Amino acid sequence: MKAQNTMKLTIESLSINEGFARSVICAFAAQLDPTIDVLSDIRTALSEAVTNCVVHAYKNGTGAVYITAALYPDGRIRIKVRDKGCGIEDLQKAMEPLFTTADGERAGLGFAVMQSLMDKVTVRSKPGSGTTVTLEKRIGSTHEG
Amino acid sequence: MKAQNTMKLTIESLSINEGFARSVICAFAAQLDPTIDVLSDIRTALSEAVTNCVVHAYKNGTGAVYITAALYPDGRIRIKVRDKGCGIEDLQKAMEPLFTTADGERAGLGFAVMQSLMDKVTVRSKPGSGTTVTLEKRIGSTHEG
Amino acid sequence: MPVTINTAPGSLTAVLVGDLDHHSAKPIRERIDAAIAEHRPTELVLDFGGITFMDSSGIGLVMGRYRLMEELGGKVVVDNAPTTIKKVMRLSGIDKLATINYGGADK
Amino acid sequence: MPVTINTAPGSLTAVLVGDLDHHSAKPIRERIDAAIAEHRPTELVLDFGGITFMDSSGIGLVMGRYRLMEELGGKVVVDNAPTTIKKVMRLSGIDKLATINYGGADK
Ligand SMILES: Nc1ncnc2c1ncn2[C@@H]1O[C@H](COP(=O)(O)OP(=O)(O)O)[C@@H](O)[C@H]1O
Ligand SMILES: Nc1ncnc2c1ncn2[C@@H]1O[C@H](COP(=O)(O)OP(=O)(O)O)[C@@H](O)[C@H]1O
Numbered sequence: 001m002k003a004q005n006t007m008k009l010t011i012e013s014l015s016i017n018e019g020f021a022r023s024v025i026c027a028f029a030a031q032l033d034p035t036i037d038v039l040s041d042i043r044t045a046l047s048e049a050v051t052n053c054v055v056h057a058y059k060n061g062t063g064a065v066y067i068t069a070a071l072y073p074d075g076r077i078r079i080k081v082r083d084k085g086c087g088i089e090d091l092q093k094a095m096e097p098l099f100t101t102a103d104g105e106r107a108g109l110g111f112a113v114m115q116s117l118m119d120k121v122t123v124r125s126k127p128g129s130g131t132t133v134t135l136e137k138r139i140g141s142t143h144e145g
Numbered sequence: 146m147k148a149q150n151t152m153k154l155t156i157e158s159l160s161i162n163e164g165f166a167r168s169v170i171c172a173f174a175a176q177l178d179p180t181i182d183v184l185s186d187i188r189t190a191l192s193e194a195v196t197n198c199v200v201h202a203y204k205n206g207t208g209a210v211y212i213t214a215a216l217y218p219d220g221r222i223r224i225k226v227r228d229k230g231c232g233i234e235d236l237q238k239a240m241e242p243l244f245t246t247a248d249g250e251r252a253g254l255g256f257a258v259m260q261s262l263m264d265k266v267t268v269r270s271k272p273g274s275g276t277t278v279t280l281e282k283r284i285g286s287t288h289e290g
Numbered sequence: 291m292p293v294t295i296n297t298a299p300g301s302l303t304a305v306l307v308g309d310l311d312h313h314s315a316k317p318i319r320e321r322i323d324a325a326i327a328e329h330r331p332t333e334l335v336l337d338f339g340g341i342t343f344m345d346s347s348g349i350g351l352v353m354g355r356y357r358l359m360e361e362l363g364g365k366v367v368v369d370n371a372p373t374t375i376k377k378v379m380r381l382s383g384i385d386k387l388a389t390i391n392y393g394g395a396d397k
Numbered sequence: 398m399p400v401t402i403n404t405a406p407g408s409l410t411a412v413l414v415g416d417l418d419h420h421s422a423k424p425i426r427e428r429i430d431a432a433i434a435e436h437r438p439t440e441l442v443l444d445f446g447g448i449t450f451m452d453s454s455g456i457g458l459v460m461g462r463y464r465l466m467e468e469l470g471g472k473v474v475v476d477n478a479p480t481t482i483k484k485v486m487r488l489s490g491i492d493k494l495a496t497i498n499y500g501g502a503d504k
């Protein structure tokens with residue numbers, strides 16, 4: 001199905017941009033007239049994916065975070081969050097709830113939150129070259145056509 | 146001076162994205178703690194530049210609008226709005242207040258508004274290959290360093 | 291953007307709510323012009339009290355309605371304009387053609 | 398993100414306002430932990446009434462404070478949590494360790 005609207009946003013992996021990315025995705029998703037609850041789910045899932053780029057992908061510096069989003073006439077949004085950071089060695093383990101490689105205060109629940117709030121979550125990763133997280137959710141009522 | 150934060154947004158030249166682009170620039174500029182008046186100036190100027198891409202640059206279809214923004218430690222924001230559309234034949238004439246090539250309801254005041262609301266407006270254009278509008282404004286108080 | 295049309299003898303009021311930009315201007319214009327054609331008022335009031343944003347597309351809208359009302363021998367009044375759009379209004383010179391009353395939402 | 402610390406005998410309340418994410422979590426954590434070290438309360442109340450957003454970084458914050466209070470033989474209560482963060486709270490199981498009272502801003 002052809003997207004009715006698409007956008008591409010590139011930001012730096014600075015923690016201040018976590019909130020900026022949330023604002024952007026909310027403004028874009030608003031075009032499908034989502035409920036406040038659905039919008040809240042999307043910005044939370046997006047926040048997890050972007051935060052992972054800041055905290056994990058580029059843990060020893062900063063790099064670019066590539067966010068694309070597409071709105072479909074059947075009321076779906078598809079969001080991709082891509083980094084060219086360190087990648088994930090063991091994807092299955094990484095996606096287990098409470099698993100984290102970070103010291104300190106990470107809960108290890110980023111992927112679990114994405115999965116519980118979105119309809120579909122796909123993660124592709126290659127150690128040393130980066131990670132792409134795809135988030136999908138039906139957020140609006142079906143339009144004609 | 147090195148930017149403290151940068152972002153790059155690519156959108157389609159659909160009129161619904163005029164409002165989206167405004168939301169994005171407000172969310173980004175907010176990092177410099179601008180006053181409401183200054184924020185209003187910036188989103189109005191940005192709206193003019195993006196609308197020109199929708200109305201003029203790609204008048205016979207749609208194309209990509211490339212928006213970049215950079216925040217500087219001395220409190221300036223610099224925004225570039227670029228299109229690969231039809232370009233402007235006579236730039237001097239185009240920038241005159243009330244001049245418009247569009248039929249109907251364009252006031253011919255887009256550039257005049259940008260110039261009155263921003264500190265600096267630069268336009269580069271090549272007929273047949275596109276236009277770049279650069280908008281600059283001091284929006285925050287000077288930070289240390 | 292929602293437009294509500296109210297009529298009184300000789301007068302027609304269009305109440306606008308939301309962002310007035312190029313995207314929203316067309317449907318607003320069509321609504322207002324249809325109402326003008328139907329009621330042929332001598333005064334058109336544009337109530338901007340609910341306007342959250344306006345750029346030069348809004349000037350185009352006011353200018354276009356000014357021309358239309360001029361043809362009918364009538365006039366245009368903008369009411370409750372938010373002060374944030376004062377700069378854009380001034381710059382356009384539209385305040386010499388139509389009466390602009392400020393005092394909208396964010397004053 | 399602003400944090401206000403209020404103390405009463407044996408109890409310490411941290412009032413949080415704004416978005417609770419990875420960006421804001423660190424300064425909040427440092428403020429709270431300094432206050433805990435100083436006052437050594439037996440009850441830590443996290444007032445989430447002003448929280449406008451929370452993701453799993455917020456869970457990390459609550460979890461970390463839970464561990465710290467456990468060491469002191471105390472407990473953690475989250476008050477006025479907005480219902481929008483209920484899903485994230487439930488999923489984490491943190492509601493089995495701390496008392497979570499809903500009823501915040503967007504209820
Ligand atoms: N974009 C990424 N790049 C590299 N590693 C990642 C990325 N996203 C997640 N990870 C790895 O997956 C683990 C689990 O992630 P997550 O469930 O979000 O929990 P948390 O972020 O709290 O650690 C992380 O600790 C990290 O090792
Ligand atoms: N991005 C652009 N691409 C091509 N032409 C443009 C572009 N921006 C402006 N122009 C030209 O400059 C003229 C004046 O622009 P402006 O002052 O914004 O007024 P208006 O948009 O109301 O016509 C336009 O009518 C158009 O001919």
